[in-house]
Amino acid sequence: MNYGILAWKNLARRPVRTALTVVGVGMATAVAVSLGGFNLGFRAAISRSIEQLGFQVMIMAKGCPYEAATLMLKGGTGLLYLPESAHEQIRTDPDIEAITPVFLGVAEKPAGGPEENTGPSAFTLIAGIERESYAKMKPWLQFKSGPGFDGGRWFSPDAAAEAVMGFEAAEYEQRKVGDLFYITVVPHGKTEPEFHAFRIVGVLERTGTQDDGTVFVPLHTAQRIFGREGQLTIVGVTLRQFNAIRMREFEGRWMSIPEVQVVSLEQVKGALVSLVGTAQTMVAAVAVIAILVAMIGVLNAILMSVYERTAEFGILKAIGAERRQIFYLVCLETLILCFAGALAGSGVAAGGAGLTDATLRRLLNLGLTQPMVLITPRLLAAAIGGAIALGLLAALWPAARAAALRPVEAIRNQE
């Protein structure tokens, strides 16, 4: 005979009530774990996505930094351009470790071609890059190998009609090394679309970033076909020493160029975090409500069970139970309820993380490629610990009531 058996057998006495309470605790835990997982995962995802851009600082045309963020992560439309001369100026900065100019443009895929594509993605993101500095900025970029992909390489600087495809772009368009790829572009200031063909000279390995969906062409080719010679979309920069002070100094030196803004990716990160912050606050409110409801459920279940057993507690005290032993017994029952619920809820949350991730992705399309829900053992431990702590908090009052029962009255009132 021990307290565990006593507590367990009592919970088993009211299976429906016990089950409902456990479900309540479980649901609250699942919500809390999912929210916590989102909180962890989404920050990590933003950090990773931004790290994988390879830049610490972006030079871009003046505009909204939110736009800048989504532009970089999703390849947005409505692009703003800055003059190439800014790049020439900034590259002389002594603190710069690496710098790369990027021109982004959105091209249409020609209709009526042999592999006609009229889906929602009849558009392709074209990145005009300078291959050496770009590859230096992103040392992880590698060419895919295997049948049809062997011999992948960057375009030669002066080859106007060579292109490198990102992993997904190539997969989607079913292109291999040596194939041709067609686009049509309406150059800036003109109305008639122009047709272009590129020879694919390399396909990149998957990176998990936006590069996967991009088609890379030489910088000057891109500028020319989009009719924007001498213009850039962004200039990516890494500094020799990246910290807030260096960043501010760097910004101070180049703020003077009128058309240009200097955006630290830390800033962008902050902007994205606060963008999602609102949504998180709402979900957190739901979680708080779920937790409160579960706590009230626990309180109610334990209180009812204490009321029902008034005489029983009177007897236990008559046969020798001390206050604290009764208190302990009631708390133990609560603990079992909450532990079972928290365990089940954590299991559901961990098992359903993929689903939560997919749902969040549909709600908040930020173009993050990493999982937005990250459920760690520490998070689960915290959730289970929290459920038990809050459950015990809810049980304090009923347990104290049961412990304070006077045996004579408890027995008499129930006779």
Added chain:
Amino acid sequence: MPTTPLISGYGLQRHYRRGIETVRALDGVDLEIRAGESLAVIGPSGSGKTTLLNVLAGLDAPTGGQLTIGGQRVDGLSEQQLTTVRRGFFGFVFQNFHLIPTLTVAENIVLPLLFLRRPVVRHEVEQVLEAVGLSHRAHHYPRELSGGQMQRVAVGRALIVRPRVLVADEPTGNLDTVTADAIVSLFLTLVNREGLALLLSTHNLELASRCDRIIRLKDGQIVPPVSPPQSLR
């Protein structure tokens, strides 16, 4: 040569305040109980039998008088202190059995040991089961037992702590006469064999008369025994 009493009370009072009115549930009772002695408390309903038993057993604190349990003065002690005095000294049996329905016969019987932090000794449990005649029912649940068997479980639960005093408040109130008789026989056997003291309240004069002593309560006081008039003998 009389031994020192296990319990002695002098001028015991238990008053309840009900608004301006005071209910004198116990109103100046003197009483001693010694080991190996059986005492029956009789009296009409509301005369204070339950109150007396509860006060003598340290379940309820007297509002006046002196009370000594096991050589220790207990009047004026807090409920918590009373618990300490009570534990292991008394075994309780109630009219409504008050078994824990989710526990088996054996589990009900050993339950007090849990609270007294004493180990469960297998052969002791078997002895108790044997003594109350329930060896073959050890793993049954209370709902599977008859009233008399349930009361035997309650007796077993009282005995497991090896108490000095067995307190039974109308233990036969819910039992038929034959079963009631058997339960009282069990009590008296235990008193004789184990040297326990028995405090028994009952409405049944016949059962009471099997005890060593009878006290009759009326309005919270002991009524002196009245010899029946000669003419009725």
